Amino acid sequence: MIEVKGVTKTYGKKQNAFIALDDINFVIPDGASVAIVGKSGSGKSTLMHAMSGLDRPEKGQVVIDGIDILKLRQKAVDRFRSEKIGFIFQSFFVQANESSYDNVALPLEIGNLSGRARKKRVIEALQVVGIEEKEKQKARNLSGGQKQRLAIARAIVNRPKIIFADEPTGNLDSTTGATIEKLLFGLNKKSGSTLVIVTHDEDLAAKCDMRIYIKDGKIDQIVSEVK
């Protein structure tokens, strides 16, 4: 369960202060698929950063499994991200010079998993996203869709509780985008992990169990189909 309570984030100081997030409150149940929907500049990315422990809003709480991650020390936040969070980005952010295998191995290296267990998990993750035959290829030689599959493999390899996807289909054509969406929702249902998609794409948002609309740093509307 993710509880966001009174999260407020301000950029700049005094007269120039810009309120990016203004008293955000909501609860996401475990295993749900959630879309955070808003125009660019609405604060949806900032909200994702706050929820994933990348950013520290000055006010509020983000309680994940009973722990307020905003109160954790940096070291503990780093470990929290490494163990419980998976990230998928619009521009993939795969390491072009590294092989697919080494790209996917990175979170496990950070998480101190080594040896046979690491290898097994990497191969499994590559199989789940269907690019196991590209294991030894450099990431730069993959197509856009394959790169995003690789990024998904990297996001799921450490078996996270929550996967954050920032415009995951934004850089893909509609056909490829559709398969990636299918893959993401399939994983969400199968593994029981929570999927948080940040998007401005209404069609993608419509496929989620819950939609949080953000406008000018405030919650505009929350639509939930979760029982």
Place this chain on the structure above:
Amino acid sequence: MKTVDIIRRAGRSLKHAKARTILTSLAIAVGAFTLTIALAAGEGARQYANTLLTSNIDPQVLAIAKDKSFFEGGKTGPQEYSADSSTIARGNGVLVKRLSQSDIDAIAKRSDIVSVTPTYAINAQYITRVGQKKYTVDATTYDSGVTQTVIAGSLPSLRTSIADDQIALPEAYVSLLGFNNAKDAIGQTVTIHLERTPNVTESQIQQAIAENSPQAIASLATKQTKDAEYKIVAIVGKSATALTATTNAQISNTSAKALSDFTTTGTDNYQQYTIATASVKAGVDPATVKQALVNEGYGVQTAKDLQSLLFTIVNTLQGIVIGFGILALITSVFGIINTQYISVLERTREIGLMKALGMRGRHVSRLFQFEAAWIGFLGGVIGSIVAVIAGLSLNPWITSTLSLGDGNVLLIFQPIPIILLIIVLMLIAMLAGYFPARKAAKLDPIEALRTE
């Protein structure tokens, strides 16, 4: 994140920027090359100096002078005049106190000294043998503490002198004195001719005048001569590691004293010696004897002192070369800093991603420092390998050019200093990589990952 994984990732990212990596490490390689050569040359020079000393100088031997200023090059500048000119030798603005016979006798009486041999001044006119021309010659005391290269005949074992009627001649005299070869000369007799200006006392002159004998007066004015005959016991050659060139005819201590006394009789130089060598009893540390003699006011140098003097020279020269190596290293440090800064800028997103995935700032910093260490390692290995290859292939040429003698090489490469050098270079490179690494560690992942 495990260090092993960080090192592997660091190695891989260097591999992906091959040209940059190699160029940066070449800068370190220049320093590594210079330092490897300096270390090898220093070691070689020290070993060579050691070879020289051990083959030339008996470790039990002391060099003794009247006071310590002798070993500091004598007293320079104006000194207070002393009428007792016999104890002082002056020349070229340098003043040296001399040892008298009583000094020699006093030192010889010590229980820890086996023998004392002053350096005798022998002004021999010429050397010759029956039916041959006369040749100039320098006669010196046979040094029983030095191993010499014997071409023909034989010399007694170390610390034993030749007999009083024997002479050891350098190779050059073999043909000059009309011998077919060195072997023929052994056992043959040669003559050393000495002269001294007459030394006339007042009473002798008065007696000659009283006798009114022109012959007596003439004989007083005639130069006095002495012909000393010796049997050739050995012909000695020149060795590459000999410090003292054996161009002197060598005679026994007693003979040398007799000849020296003859030529100096009646002069200020009579039984005055600038320096003496003493042989310390076996089992006694020359340093303790030295201290005892120094306390008595003498200037004393042991074989070890001479060694440390030579080593000081070698170390100074080595220090200069090392200085240049360090300069090259300092230059390369800026190269590393620059390269790593660019690398951090280029890989902003990669760093952001790693941090987003939960990699600790400390580990990000380490990643870049290990990259720098790899560069240092590569530079060190390249530099030292090139230095070893170049040194080993140049060694024969250096040996023959400097005529160091067979078996002696100037550049001696030892694995441990080279390994230490590479480790030090890696540490220096890591230090250089510290600032860029810190920049990487401090990167805000949100900023780094912001999509434009």
